[in-house]
Amino acid sequence: MEFYFAPLVGVTGYVYRNVHRELYPGIEKYFAPFISPNEQGVCKSKEMRDILPKNNEGTKMIPQILTNNVEYFRETAKQLLHFGYEEINLNLGCPSAPLVKRGRGSGFLARREELKYFLEEITKIQGMRLSIKTRLGKDNPEEIYELMKIFNGVPLEELIIHARVQQDFYKNTPNMEVFKEAVAMSRHPICYNGDIFTIEDYHAFVRDCPNVTKVMLGRGLLNTPDMVTKLAYGEETEVPGIRAFHDRIYEVYKQEITGESHILNRMKQFWFYLNHNAIVNNPSWNLVKECDSIEAYDAIVEQVIAAREE
Ligand SMILES: Cc1cc2nc3c(=O)[nH]c(=O)nc-3n(C[C@H](O)[C@H](O)[C@H](O)COP(=O)(O)O)c2cc1C
Structure with missing residues (x-):
C-alpha cells in the first residue's frame, strides 16, 4: 500500500x-x-x-x-x-x-x-x-x-x-x-x-x-x-510521542512565522485536529482556545500534553 x-x-x-x-x-x-x-x-x-x-x-x-x-x-x-x-x-x-x-x-x-x-x-x-x-x-x-x-x-x-x-x-x-x-x-x-x-x-x-x-x-x-x-x-514500531511532535513543530513555527497571534493560531489548529477524538470535550482544549499570548500558551501547554497522553 x-x-x-x-x-x-x-x-x-x-x-x-x-x-x-x-x-x-x-x-x-x-x-x-x-x-x-x-x-x-x-x-x-x-x-x-x-x-x-x-x-x-x-x-x-x-x-x-x-x-x-x-x-x-x-x-x-x-x-x-x-x-x-x-x-x-x-x-x-x-x-x-x-x-x-x-x-x-x-x-x-x-x-x-x-x-x-x-x-x-x-x-x-x-x-x-x-x-x-x-x-x-x-x-x-x-x-x-x-x-x-x-x-x-x-x-x-x-x-x-x-x-x-x-x-x-x-x-x-x-x-x-x-x-x-x-x-x-x-x-x-x-x-x-x-x-x-x-x-x-x-x-x-x-x-x-x-x-x-x-x-x-x-x-x-x-x-x-x-x-x-x-x-x-508494524503496530509495535517505536514512534516519537505527541510531546516530541508538539515541541518540534512549535519550535519551527516560532522560527518561520512572525507575529505571536499567527504562531498561536497555528498551535490552536494543531491541537484542534490532534485533540479531536481524545480531548475535544476536555477542559485543556478550552485552555488552548483561550490563549492570547505565547506566555499564556507556554504556561498551560504541559497540562495539555499530559491530557493528550493520558
Ligand atoms: C480544513 C480543510 C482544508 C482542506 N484543504 C484542501 C486543499 O487545499 N486541497 C484539497 O485537495 N483538499 C483539501 N481538503 C480536503 C482533504 O484533503 C481531504 O480530501 C478530506 O479531508 C477527506 O479526507 P479525510 O477524511 O482523510 O480527512 C481540506 C479539508 C479540510 C477539512
Whole structure:
C-alpha cells in the first residue's frame, strides 16, 4: 500500500509536512494545499512560499493548483516546473461555495464540456505529469460515470477520489459502492480518500477494496500522526510521542512565522485536529482556545500534553 498525506489548506503547510516527515516515516507523497491563481493569473506570495523548493527539502511534495482557466494553469505550472516539480495535482474537490459558484474546485465537475477541454489543453504541457484529486460529483455521486469517461480520455499520473459529492462538504459518509464502480471504469491508477480515521478503518477499507493500492489520509493523520508509520512498519514500531511532535513543530513555527497571534493560531489548529477524538470535550482544549499570548500558551501547554497522553 502507498500512503499519501492529504492537503489541508491552513493546516498542512511546509512546517507541518516537514516535521511530520522527520518524525513519522511511511508517507510516499505529501500533497501541498492548493495554490489558486487570481484574476491576473498570479498566486499569492504566501502560497508560493509554501511550495518553494528550499522550504520542502527532503520531503516528497506534490503541489496542487485550483483553477478552471487554461492560461492561469499554464503560467502557474510553468513556475512549478521551473522549481523542479514534475507532478502537479489539479484540485477538483474543494467544496467551498464561492469557488464552486465560479466553477472551480468541485464546481468544475458540473461543467463537463469545459472540463474536458481544460484537461485536453493542460495535459499538453511538456514535462509535466498531471494527477487529479476529485469528488464523485457536484450534486450526485452518479456524475462520476460521465466524469470517468473524461478522465480516461487524457493521460494522468493517478486519480485520487474523495468518495463524496460537493454537497456533502465533509458530512455524510463516503459512497463506497459508487467509488468501486469508478475504480472498475478507470484506466488510471486510483487512490482512495475519505474518513480513514483509525487503523481499524484502514483494515476495513482494505477488506472492502482489496485491489486499490493507494490511500490518502487527512484528518485521521492529523489526529493520530503516527498512524501510517504503524501501518507501514508494524503496530509495535517505536514512534516519537505527541510531546516530541508538539515541541518540534512549535519550535519551527516560532522560527518561520512572525507575529505571536499567527504562531498561536497555528498551535490552536494543531491541537484542534490532534485533540479531536481524545480531548475535544476536555477542559485543556478550552485552555488552548483561550490563549492570547505565547506566555499564556507556554504556561498551560504541559497540562495539555499530559491530557493528550493520558
Ligand atoms: C480544513 C480543510 C482544508 C482542506 N484543504 C484542501 C486543499 O487545499 N486541497 C484539497 O485537495 N483538499 C483539501 N481538503 C480536503 C482533504 O484533503 C481531504 O480530501 C478530506 O479531508 C477527506 O479526507 P479525510 O477524511 O482523510 O480527512 C481540506 C479539508 C479540510 C477539512
